Amino acid sequence: MPDTRPGPILVINPNSNTHVTDGLVDALAPFATPHGPEIECLTLAEGPFGIQSQIDSDSVILPLTRLVQSRPDASAHVIACYSDPGLDACRSISPVPVFGIQDAGVLTAMARADLFGVIAVAEPSIARHRRTMARMGVLGRLVGEIPLNMSVDETARGAGTFDRLVETGGALRDRGAGAILLGCAGMARHRKPLEEALGVVVIDPVQAATAMALGTVLAANI
Structure with a gap:
């Protein structure tokens, strides 16, 4: 019998670090x-090794749109970088839904708690994140965003990353955050142990965006 499943959900890592993927x-x-649809994780080979500055974020927009256009078989796309680079551009040329992990992560955090906090990779990321949250109209529910001041690669596999996450997440919890949002796709493997250590909800935005994409695709094919 032919495969009647929907096309794959493409989860695109816009940096070139395969450890993050x-x-x-x-x-x-x-x-x-x-x-259900296959979930296919891809690395954008043209991307920087880590997306930490505005220039890094802007540099991946055109390569991302080319990748999206090259995969007409996809049923949805997820841009797996917390700055949501190229989200509007990809939506403008994609016939299928495109999800950004910051958008999805923030919405999921607010669905789980009244107030939330964000753990950022580094200080320069915070201004970009706040611009997106201002556009979403959700800054009133943000208790704060605290940077780890580490590289994307360190968050993915650094020896001291988890201890910094516990320290930073604990500070946000103590400010009243009922949900902690991981502000980088490279932190994904720390979600469950961090939630256990902090005793509050911890949201991995990649999982949040993929869950939205999966629900959207399945609902469209009922």
């Missing part, structure tokens, strides 16, 4: 279903 594969493995 490997973390996405692990974080999304439980989302695979026998009759």
Whole structure:
């Protein structure tokens, strides 16, 4: 019999660090279903090794749109970078839904708690994140955003990353955050142990965006 499943959900890591993509594969493995769409994690080879500055974020927009256009088989796209680079551009040329992990992560955090906090990779990221949250109209529910001041690569596989996450997440919890949002796709593998350590909800935005994409695709094919 022919395969009647929807086309794959493409989860695109816009940086060129394959260790980050490997973390996405692990974080999304439980989302695979026998009759649902395949979840395919891709690395944008043209991207910088880590997206930390506005220039890094802007530099991936055109390569992202080219990748999206090259995959007409996809049923949805997820841009797996917390700055949501190229989100508007990709939506403008894609015939299928495109999800940004910051948008999805923030909405999921607010669905789980009244107030939320964000753990950023580094200080320069925060201004970009706040612009997106201002556009969303949600700054009133943000208790704060605290940077780890580490590289994207360190968050994915650094030896001291988890201890910094506990320290930073604890500070946000103490400010009243009922949900902690991981502000980088490279932090995905830390979600569950961090939630156990902090005693509050911890949201991995890649999982949040993929869950939205999966629900959207399945609902469209009922």
